[in-house]
Amino acid sequence: MKKIGIPRGLFYYYYYPLYKTFFTDLGARAILSSPTTRITVDRGIDAAVDETCFPIKVYFGHVKELCKYELDYLFVPRLVSIENRSYICPKFMGVPDMIRASFTSLPPLIDITVDLSRSDRDFKDQVLKTGRLFTKKSSRIQDAYEHGKQELEYCKHIASQGYTMAEAINIWEGQDIRQQRDGSLRIGVLGHGYSLYDEAISMNIIGRLREMGCTVVLPESLSLEQVEQEAASMPKRIFWTLGRKMVGSALKMEKMPDIDGIIYVACFGCGPDSFIGEIIERKVNDKAYMLIVIDEHTGEGGLVTRLEAFCDMLKRRRRQQVEDHISAYG
Ligand code: SF4
Incomplete structure (x- = not known):
């Protein structure tokens, strides 16, 4: 049986059920x-x-770990676009090349190009090419791909019930994970899935907020149509897929009366985050908003202090309605 290494990072959080199936x-x-x-x-x-x-x-780091195993292939897709007229950050395009340049000993890479910006014709060829590494039967490859898409939809359905994508994947894999209890505060938490749902990158922001008695509302629990509708209210269409999703989610959350505040988790050195975080900060005026920028040097103590201060402020706002509608920005 051939072994394929899949790094637990980047679009693992959005597509793993499809890859694995x-x-x-x-x-x-x-x-x-x-x-x-x-x-x-x-x-x-x-x-x-x-x-x-x-x-x-x-x-x-995940690729380096996988290099220890005897693998037949390492799956490192080259993501350009996952939907019509929209793009993923250009760093994704260069990932397979950067990996080839940085590691001296690697298993053969499956660096399928995913570019759905104009049509899915090339992508179908790429899927067939990948599948032919394992079977000659095109129908079997097509069935495997369709089955993968169904499993991915099921996993998204799990996430829509209030789980993070990482939790949804674990549930999809058969783990038993308790649903969060309703907390005293409801906080919308936004960020790219691969930083937000990786507990080491985000320093478990979601878990910490839940421990502080908050219910966390994530982009995956919002209706995609409503998110797109909100994002369409921007004067210029945002062509970054994740950026548009974040802006649309923030605008939607701002209109949800049961949400007390919004936190955006951005990564230091991220080009798209540098302006998406700024756009959200300027557009969200009726809800408390906090931007947290993280990198490998971010200290846990400072993060916890900021989260506690944010929650205290939201609780005070609830008690003293006079503070309503005062923007945390400017
Ligand atoms: S964090 Fe920002 S720069 Fe890094 S891959 Fe994501 S969008 Fe690109």
Whole structure:
């Protein structure tokens, strides 16, 4: 049985059920790297160039871990676009090349190009090309891909019930995870899935807020149509897929009366975050808003203090309605 290494980083949080189902249905075994730890981070910092953002460095750490195993292939897709007229951050395009340049000994890479910006014709060819590494039957490859898409939809459905994508994947894999209890505060938490749902990158912001008695509302629990509708109210269309999702989610959350405040988790060194965080800060005027920028040097103590202060402020606002509608910005 052929073994495929899948790094637990970047779009793992959005697509793993599809990847795993596809390869498993074709008779291969998907080997996933372990959850991110300080060791993964240090390995990634050693291997990646300094200029990349934190999540890319962490991804390198996962690749380094997978290099220890005897793999037939390493799955490192080259993501350009995952939807019509929209793009993923350009760093994703260069990931397979950066990995080839940084590691001396690698299993053969499956660096399928995903570019759905104009049509899905090329992408279908890429799926078939990947599948032919395992079987000659086109129909079997097509069935594996369709099955993968169904599993991904099921996983998204789990996430829509208030779980993070990481929790939804674990539930999809058969783990038993308790649903969060309703907290005294409801906080919208935004950020790219690969930084927000990786507990080592985000320093478990979501878990900490839940421990502080907050219910966390995530972009995955909002209706996609409503998010797109809100994002469409911007004077210019945002062509970054994740950026548009974040702005649309923030605007939607601002209108939800049961949400007390919004936190945006951005990564230091992230180009898109540098203006998406700013746009949200300027647009969200009727809710308390906090931008948290994280990198490999972010201290846990400072983060906890900021979260506690934010929650205290929201509780005070609830008690003293006079503070309503005063923007935390400016
Ligand atoms: S969007 Fe930002 S955090 Fe994500 S890969 Fe690009 S630079 Fe890094």
